[in-house]
Amino acid sequence: MTAVISHNVVLSDIEISIASTLTRFPGVTKADFKTGKNVTYEKGDLKSDYDEVQDSGVQSGASISGSAQWDPLDAVQQFLQTQKNNSHVVSDVYTPIVGNVVVGATGVEVPVKFLCTVWDLKADRKAGWVVDFEFEIVERVELNEADPA
Numbered sequence: 001m002t003a004v005i006s007h008n009v010v011l012s013d014i015e016i017s018i019a020s021t022l023t024r025f026p027g028v029t030k031a032d033f034k035t036g037k038n039v040t041y042e043k044g045d046l047k048s049d050y051d052e053v054q055d056s057g058v059q060s061g062a063s064i065s066g067s068a069q070w071d072p073l074d075a076v077q078q079f080l081q082t083q084k085n086n087s088h089v090v091s092d093v094y095t096p097i098v099g100n101v102v103v104g105a106t107g108v109e110v111p112v113k114f115l116c117t118v119w120d121l122k123a124d125r126k127a128g129w130v131v132d133f134e135f136e137i138v139e140r141v142e143l144n145e146a147d148p149a
Helices: 075-088
Strands: 013-018 021-024 028-034 038-042 053-059 062-069 097-103 108-124 128-137
Touching: 013 028, 013 075, 062 108, 075 108
Parallel strands: none
Antiparallel strands: 013 021, 013 097, 028 062, 038 053, 062 128, 097 108, 108 128
């Protein structure tokens, strides 16, 4: 049996491409990376006594959500907030944000393209201002299946 290695979240990061340069999203304290669900459908009929499922070949949407210390003067956070504010603008060229999810010190980077769909602020006397964010990923997420080295 092979031992599974648990990797620290230290050095993990969410990177955002601004002017073609990957830049870290500062202040992130919690992140939830949902890579999408393989959608199935039931293929039984009225006579079936078991819910037999079949893979549809379709994957549901993926997302990244979490919390960060909010800094309204930070350029990356201003960029993300502007993307959220401008999502209602009707345009044929609304371009998803290009980025990476960096997995600790492993060297694994998962490329993603996403829309900023949630940017909610909350104040906590002990934690300061916090932003809860959600990024809806617009392309299929492909996780690395081998050592990236």
